[in-house]
Amino acid sequence: MVKRRRVSAAERKELLLETGLRLAREGGAGALTLARLADACGVSKPIAYQHFASLTGLLHAMLRRVGAEYEEAVMEVMAAHRRTATTTAPTAATTDALRALCDAYIACTLENGALHADIAAALIAAGEPAAAVHVDDAERYAGLVIELLGLDQRSAYAVTAAFLGAADRLCEAVAAGRLTAGEATDVLLRLFPTSGLA
Numbered sequence: 001m002v003k004r005r006r007v008s009a010a011e012r013k014e015l016l017l018e019t020g021l022r023l024a025r026e027g028g029a030g031a032l033t034l035a036r037l038a039d040a041c042g043v044s045k046p047i048a049y050q051h052f053a054s055l056t057g058l059l060h061a062m063l064r065r066v067g068a069e070y071e072e073a074v075m076e077v078m079a080a081h082r083r084t085a086t087t088t089a090p091t092a093a094t095t096d097a098l099r100a101l102c103d104a105y106i107a108c109t110l111e112n113g114a115l116h117a118d119i120a121a122a123l124i125a126a127g128e129p130a131a132a133v134h135v136d137d138a139e140r141y142a143g144l145v146i147e148l149l150g151l152d153q154r155s156a157y158a159v160t161a162a163f164l165g166a167a168d169r170l171c172e173a174v175a176a177g178r179l180t181a182g183e184a185t186d187v188l189l190r191l192f193p194t195s196g197l198a
Contacts, residue, residue: 013051016041020062025115029122034058059123066116067135073104078144094148098192101144102167102185109171110181137164149193163191 007015019041023032034055038048052058081097123133138161145156145163170184179187 009051012041012043012047016043016048016051016058017061017065020058021065021115024062024119024122029059029062029115029119030125032058032122056123056126056128059119059126059128063116063119063123063133066112066119069112070105070108073108074101074141074144077101077104078147081148095189097148098189099185102188103181105163105167106171106174106181106184106188109167110175113168113171145192151193155193159192163188166191 016037020032020037023037023040032055034048034052035045037058038045041048048058052061077097077100080100081093084093084096120133124130138157141164142153142156142160145151145160146153149156149159151159167184167188170179170187173179174181174184
């Protein structure tokens with residue numbers, strides 16, 4: 001008889017979350033149910049409810065996970081910038097950091113942007129208010145623009161909002177084969193104020 005290893009609650013929750021993301025990629029977040037998730041993981045439906053309480057609980061966890069992947073990519077770029085900013089000419093380091101941020105955002109959006117939008121739409125369709133689903137990413141990332149460019153809060157917010165909107169549309173063009181990722185990055189870099197940059 002083969003002895004099965006007991007899976008911890010944290011491991012089971014992670015398995016459910018990762019499986020939920022896979023199922024959403026394959027069939028859309030709108031088609032996801034906790035019963036389908038439980039079946040795909042080989043657990044009972046009450047186990048899925050125990051971890052997420054409801055379908056909206058699962059969808060919120062999935063949305064946070066996808067958002068965290070964006071956040072992690074951005075923070076890695078900023079950490080690298082902070083390490084090199086002291087050893088590189090300031091304008092070159094800032095230009096390099098901006099290019100790396102553009103590249104990272106484009107890569108994340110091409111990989112997960114459609115999934116993020118699909119999960120958000122499923123949450124709204126499930127009755128969640130749009131304000132509870134959509135996070136103001138410009139507010140969240142404006143501090144990075146302040147750090148890199150020394151802009152005031154209002155200007156940094158405006159530049160960040162313009163960047164995020166343009167980046168999403170440019171990623172659609174890249175996905176459609178109308179632009180390359182490098183071309184999209186070049187366009188995005190033009191959005192940032194150039195005074196003081198090389």
